[in-house]
Amino acid sequence: MTLTLESAVALLNQHHLLREVIDGNVWTTDSAELPQRTFSDISYDTRKVSAETLLFCKGRFSPEYLQSANELGLSCYVAQEDFSEYTDATGIIVRNATQAMSLLSAAFYDFPQHDLTVIGITGTKGKTTTAYFTQAILNAYSGGKTALFSSVDNCLDGVHYEESDLTTPESMDLFRMMHQARSNGMTYLVMEVSSQAYKVDRVYGLHFDIGAFLNITPDHISSIEHPTFEDYLFCKRQIISNSSRMIIGADSQHLSLLREDAEREHVPVSTFALRDSTNDMQDADVVSVSNEHTRPAFGLYENGKDIGSFTLSIEGDFNEANAAAATALALSAGVPVDDPSLHAMESIRISGRMERFTSEDGVIAYVDYAHNYASIKALVDFVYQRYGSRHPRITLVTGSAGNKAIDRREGIVKAAQDRIARFIFTTEDTDTEPNSEICAQLMGYVTNPAVEAGVILDRTQAIEEAYRDAQAHADRLNVLLVTGKGEERWIKDLNRHVPFEGDSNIVARLFRKVAK
Template sequence: MALTLASAADLLKEHHLLREIIQGDVWTDDPARIASADEPFAGITYDTRKVTPGTLLCCKGQFKAEYLNGIDEAGLAAYVAETEYSAATATPGLIVNDARKAMSLLSAAFYGYPQNELTVIGVTGTKGKTTTSYFTQALINAVSGGKAALFSSVDNCLDGHTYVESDLTTPESMDAFRMMREAAGNGMKYLVMEVSSQAYKVDRVYGLTFDVAAFLNISPDHISPIEHPTFEDYLYCKRQIIVNAKSLVLGADSLHADLLREDAEAAGIGVTTFALHDADNAGTSADVVAWPADPAHASFHIADGDQALGDYHLSIDGDFNYLNAAAAIAIAHAVGVSLDDADALHAIESVRIAGRMEQFRDPQSNTLAIVDYAHNYASVTALLDFVYERWGEENPRITLVTGSAGNKAYDRRKEIVEAAENRIANFIFTAEDTDTEPIIDICMEMQGYITNKDVVSTVISDRLTAITNAIYDARAHADRFNILLIIGKGNERWIKDHRKHVPFDGDDHVVERMFGL
């Protein structure tokens, strides 16, 4: 059914969001008093530059009346806002208590509730969301004939095989429902999507129920005045996925797992657990368990209950990625995908994610460079654990090239240093997505957190120069095995500066060029 002003008003009333409808001197809660109430909207947008005849405009965030200059001539049909703008437009306004919640509900309705045509899987956690989402999509694609779409912080995929770089971990609600409609139109039957804490903080997934929610883990992150004021708030926002799901997949060893189980019990939903254990404690402490198949941790056994699913050798290194693989198999179990096809299950082995645990060997020296998205205490710790487990006996000289995001997640700056300073030889602090904060200020702040007098540190603001210098420095120490950990940006081809994406080669391309690969 097409969305009209009348049906939009009814939907908003149902969710106790509508305050009144205003058009000129008419203030009413009865859409029948508006002449155009039954005319279907031709489009929906939150960008005034995209208004065309018949469009419903959602005014969210720091919206200003001047954005509406000339909007009636563009063909605006109506607007949704927390403030009335009758002085700026002659069109009717649906005045609401919460514009973001209203936008999510109206977007779902405008696009014909595409989530009802998909089995929707939401993946959240402090680390591992992207890898788990890719593994899950690969596994479901293998058993469904390529019918799984993907929304991730790296790429979006709406047809099972074409990947396009994404802008946000979880899209704005309007974009999400538009892409769901496109995915359903492409014949997709499943959608795997990363769900960030911000998605609940700013209502990007308001009104959306997940068939399966995966809660991987939790540790302090995203603590800042513009994100979450406290860890409690961060965890609370993450937990909302549980009360908006029909089934939960849970990391058995997650911090606060007991609370998450209580949430699931209160919501009346079942729980499927997964875990990573060492070879001596493989056990049955979770429904899906992974444990090393060899001393070098080059492959892992994975079992689903009493059913051995075989040995897996992933294309993405690191024990934590075998934990992510176990999570993906647990998700498949929870969503009802058959685990009997061994070939399909091994589809996760070929998954590669650009810029994630990518390894490059320098032909000119005994140097290994690893490019990864690690950006907080948990992920840097996991990365270093992997390095020491794999190459610790070779006594490598480790250099960490890192920065930290500007204007947010201030806690990461100290935590990255704390995670690394006693395990590496050298820091090189450089630009990341520093936004409006001066690069040098962030780098100097991070350098100031170093307490280990034996670790060397350098500040090089330009990221290309920083990576280049790290490589030259490694070659100058050719008597040692050097490992360069270049983190935070992966293969992203831009750096955010003053709210704009400034083109950048990408860490992986810089390393490939310097190594002559």
């Protein structure tokens, strides 16, 4: 893994990103005038450099950080401004440092995407589950040669899964992981692609063999994410022009706009959908069909042809829609319609995603990552679909992330308040915004006087109270919905990662029973 100053300058010139290179008194765009230099490492951390490291100065970079890099022998950096006042290192000055980092990271790791069939999945809801289903199918089909990058886990060898930090990693980490996956013999890569990945150029220059656009509803609207829904949708739409083929949800909002994007870029489109009858399949290419008479089994159809009957280990009809999306992706990737590997998704369980628990005294709990209007509404819809005839008493234990996606807070309350018995608002991840203020804002959105609502900031105590309260109302079926954290073993509180038992583990301990 090497990159030269000459090849870096040539690549940046090719993409019209180079402003100039500053090497002492020499200012130039001609690499022939520059000293020969080879980089054996790349970094965006000034504490991790050597004389052979190319350092990327991106984001809210302070030039004072260069002092430690100078002491470690820094010889070259990439930045959007000249830092000659702070370092004697050669400066590659570019129009956009994050775009430059993505392109040069791909080059440093010898363009690993060229040796992988890369599948990118975006959407407001269902990215993770669809990614897991798709990886399961392709992993079975390829004999264990499918990597996964998701918001829950990353898998670089088709076998071992490790907790991830970001939905879509920083570009340097992304290409490093792709390189490792290629070295491990992987031939497919399935990855989630967030709107922020396009907003901050984490996937700049990356082309997907197949892209998927599942759905779109307002989310991630805040001063530090997307200022408007239009911006959020625009960022997600970028996957279309960066894919060779697209899978799009037939019921997605703004479908006509998505189709216009694809037609303009000459990208062929296949669609998927969930329907309750085989008489209503004409508007989508791959369809899941299920209703109250067939569940938990559902049928899959491609262009009207029966693929077979399936039963998932994850509950919820929305996951049957995700199964249709995964099937469409797998078929587009070359899996035959009659291949048994399509059934590999049936056994998939994802920690913290629609995990069902039943206590010895009959209380039912679902732990899920639901965190916005669409996902909370789908979760409550599912409870009524599954248990509505038993008139369930539903308690929702939830919070909302701090410093971002402010619109989620009203949406969470709006999605549930007319159909549940009680809210317990509690702590969730935040950077600097106090959880007490977030919970107070959530309380302020509760307008239905018939629903009980309160705040218990300690998340463990909040879940424990929900269970005690359910036991006190044993004359009815009690369903606890614990959302937002899943199995994560930490809570980000005021920029610190505080150890946490995990929602799934707390419920399992209280119920004295494993999930089933």
